[in-house]
Amino acid sequence: MTHLSRPVALLLSLLWLPLLLTAQTKSLEQLEQELAEAPETAIKIDLLIEASRTAGSKRPDQSIAYAQEALSLSRKIRSREGVVNSQSNLGLILMNLDRFQEAVPPLKQAAELKKELLPDRPAVYALSIARDYQRLGICYEKLRDNETALDYYQRQATYATKARSYEVYAQAKNSTGEVQLKLGAYQEAYQSFSQALRYAQRSGAKSLILNIEKNLAQTQTLTRNSEAAQQELQNFQFQLEEISDSLDRVEESRQTLISQKELLELERDKKEAEIRAREAQILAFDQELEAQKAREEALQSELEATEARQLTYLIGAGGAALFLFMVILFLVSRAQARKRANLALAAEKRKSDELLLNILPEKVADELKASGKVDTVRYENVSILFTDFQGFTSVAADLAPEELVAMLEELFAEFDRITEKYGLEKIKTIGDAYMAVAGLPHPDHNHAAHAVAAAMEMQEYMDSWMGRQHRRNQPIWRLRIGINSGPVVAGVI
Incomplete structure (x- = not known):
């Protein structure tokens, strides 16, 4: 097969962009500090998996060590879900480091364990099994065992059907066609690519559609159907230009995310x-x-x-x-x-x-x-009030940090006055979220009524605030409020 052109390489980079943005939320040093204090629970397993992915190819030995430690801890505390996630993660880490032979056993074990958990959450585990089979197909393809690779791509398609994922099914058929193309089975490859294209179009995955159309064009060229191949290649080139424009918009979105992250770090x-x-x-x-x-x-x-x-x-x-x-x-x-x-x-x-x-x-x-200490106390009847602002992220992206903080201080100051008026105890604010409780530390038989009264007065204030903002042609947020009543355990840390 021919080498990927520059637009296709850009397209594959675009597919990794969300993962890269997510992986940068915590540095490896921050994760190591949290690991040093974390108890041996599911929380530490998740931290170890995240640390292994953050270390990545820059620190391959450390990445593998964290992945193996996550698997050992999962077995120690007998967490089936932890074992499953750790096996998948270890296989993925080894595969990304081009250690395909070593990646095969953990990926196989992960897929088999997930089959046992399939009745609990069929859609979730069916899709996860399909992903493991996809990775196994890639490993065997890299190991030049094309027949075994075809078998695992077929298994991927089967479980993608169970998960009702058009995109993963299209990926399986596209991978099958690529292997068939390498084996010289052009007619079978054309059929596989055609199936892949139909399901990719249903899923709306543009990058996958482009890759399949490129494979169809290459297949038609190899079968001397030059006229149809030329048309496919032209369509592919046109859509690649659209994707290039999309990359610019993605970069703008990335800068916006970075600004929001800096604002959140300031609040933290x-x-x-x-x-x-x-x-x-x-x-x-x-x-x-x-x-x-x-x-x-x-x-x-x-x-x-x-x-x-x-x-x-x-x-x-x-x-x-x-x-x-x-x-x-x-x-x-x-x-x-x-x-x-x-x-x-x-x-x-x-x-x-x-x-x-x-x-x-x-x-x-x-x-x-x-007593020299404060014991935790169970309160059987309290009401907790939660609020946040609809559209906060989109509006915050267009505001200077000083303007954003000033708006939040104005609103939260009024919320403080309302909660004090109805006897609620303010717990905390996180970003645009505000949290207060009625019924502790002093029991209140009318805790639900007081929480509702406070919520209604907050909403009335927000209505008048939005009116003032609208008249001044300033951005507005709509308030969302939730109240939950029931028992809680409270104390001083």
């Missing part, structure tokens, strides 16, 4: 700064408690020393009258010393209580003073 840094400030307050409170304890011990030692000295004076005194006078003096002095100590302790206690109430709710602060 702000939240992390708030967390560090809260941690510093808690540390200062702990230090103040330790200092208070030291002062109390010093006062107690001073009292004991004063009593010892006064007792010594009494022993040295002679006479009953003098002894009685010294006893009275001792008692008065001790009472005054205890009074001063108690006043000092009371003052220190007031300072500690004021500091604690500045950081934590009164109920949580009382529990911390009583």
